[in-house]
Each structure stands twice: as structure tokens, then as C-alpha cells.
Amino acid sequence: xxxxxxxxxxxxxxxxxxxxxxxxxxxxxxxxxxxxxxxxxxxxxxxxxxxxxxxxxxxxxxxxxxxxxxxxxxxxxxxxxxxxxxxxxxxxxxxxxxxxxxxxxxxxxxxxxxx
Amino acid sequence: xxxxxxxxxxxxxxxxxxxxxxxxxxxxxxxxxxxxxxxxxxxxxxxxxxxxxxxxxxxxxxxxxxxxxxxxxxxxxxxxxxxxxxxxxxxxxxxxxxxxxxxxxxxxxxxxxx
Numbered sequence: 001x002x003x004x005x006x007x008x009x010x011x012x013x014x015x016x017x018x019x020x021x022x023x024x025x026x027x028x029x030x031x032x033x034x035x036x037x038x039x040x041x042x043x044x045x046x047x048x049x050x051x052x053x054x055x056x057x058x059x060x061x062x063x064x065x066x067x068x069x070x071x072x073x074x075x076x077x078x079x080x081x082x083x084x085x086x087x088x089x090x091x092x093x094x095x096x097x098x099x100x101x102x103x104x105x106x107x108x109x110x111x112x113x114x115x
Numbered sequence: 116x117x118x119x120x121x122x123x124x125x126x127x128x129x130x131x132x133x134x135x136x137x138x139x140x141x142x143x144x145x146x147x148x149x150x151x152x153x154x155x156x157x158x159x160x161x162x163x164x165x166x167x168x169x170x171x172x173x174x175x176x177x178x179x180x181x182x183x184x185x186x187x188x189x190x191x192x193x194x195x196x197x198x199x200x201x202x203x204x205x206x207x208x209x210x211x212x213x214x215x216x217x218x219x220x221x222x223x224x225x226x227x228x229x
Contacts, residue, residue, distance in 0.1 A: 103149070104161075
């Protein structure tokens with residue numbers, strides 16, 4: 001299956017700042033997904049990013065806080081805006097990389113700590 | 116809305132013990148079911164999946180899971196665990212159409228001791 005690369009792998013950020021996470025897939029994919037994994041919690045879907053259209057956000061997540069770009073079929077970014085300590089989490093990028101299969105492949109995640 | 120319940124937060128087993136991790140889901144349609152594993156410091160990886168057919172599915176590293184539709188369950192099993200199975204295990208469900216998000220359970224941490 002395809003490989004998904006994320007950067008940064010980890011970062012320590014100051015309250016009130018914003019950070020953009022990049023996600024690169026080594027093949028073209030239609031749908032990319034951004035998940036959050038808070039300490040001791042499961043993975044929660046933030047949004048689905050389709051190329052050529054606006055991202056679709058899940059309940060509890062808004063574009064102003066988590067703007068997403070999807071400029072082409074292999075790349076996406078997630079920005080965590082105006083961060084607070086509650087945003088400390090692992091953010092994971094994923095995609096369905098096997099044609100016709102309903103299986104997600106995940107990147108290694110970006111661990112953000114907000115002070 | 117879809118939901119997934121994993122019954123055990125943390126399981127501690129000795130090597131060679133048998134493993135069963137519970138997973139129940141709440142969803143009214145035709146589902147695809149997954150177990151993902153996250154070894155310490157590594158990516159989430161697919162362990163096994165159920166789409167249709169034989170409800171007993173086999174995955175990598177000797178793991179298997181059984182889909183029991185009447186119980187809305189998809190429990191993960193391994194007859195004899197190894198120290199290297201120490202990891203976090205996540206059950207997940209989505210509609211078989213692929214048009215709904217993948218919903219995860221809270222995960223079960225497995226610690227295998229020598």
C-alpha cells in the first residue's frame with residue numbers, strides 16, 4: 001500500500017500561535033482524512049479533504065480553527081489555529097490508498113504540545 | 116450515529132497466554148470492520164478487516180477476529196501472545212459503501228510480560 005508522510009513529527013508551540021501540518025501521499029488519492037488523538041483517547045475525525053472542494057468538517061470542528069488545504073491529489077495541510085493547551089494532541093493524516101478498498105492508511109502522526 | 120465500544124482499557128498478559136479483546140459497534144447498516152494496531156512509537160497499521168463472507172477473518176501475526184452480526188461484535192483473538200504484541204489495539208467500523216467516516220473505539224492497551 002501507499003506511504004503517507006507527515007511533518008513535523010512533533011513540535012512544541014506557544015499558546016495563541018498557529019501551526020501547519022503537512023501530509024504527503026506517494027500516490028494519488030481522492031479522499032484524505034485528518035484525525036486527532038488526544039492523550040488517552042481514541043482517534044476522532046476532524047475533517048475529510050477532497051481535492052477541488054472545501055473540506056467537510058465533523059461536528060465540533062470548524063474551519064476557522066482547523067483550516068485545511070488540498071491543492072492536489074497527493075498533498076494536504078491542516079492548520080491548528082490560535083492554539084491552546086487543549087489542542088495538545090497527535091494529529092494524523094490518512095487516506096484510502098488501495099483502489100476500490102475501504103481501508104485507511106495512516107501517517108505517523110504529528111505530536112503537538114501547546115504550552 | 117456509529118459508535119464503537121472496546122471493553123478493556125488495559126490488558127496485561129503473560130507470554131503464551133491467550134488473548135481476546137472485545138469490540139461492539141452500534142450501526143444499523145452493512146458494515147466493514149477493522150482492527151488496527153499501534154506498536155510503541157510506530158504508525159497505526161491494519162491488523163485485519165472484515166468486509167463480507169466468512170465471519171472469521173485472519174490477519175497478520177497470528178491474529179484473528181470473529182464477526183457476530185447478531186451481537187454486533189468483532190472480537191480480536193490470538194491463541195498465544197508474545198512480548199512483541201505489546202501495543203495499542205483499535206477497533207473501527209464504517210459503512211460498507213465507504214461513504215461514511217471510519218469510527219474508532221477508544222483502544223485497548225495490551226502489555227505482555229515475560
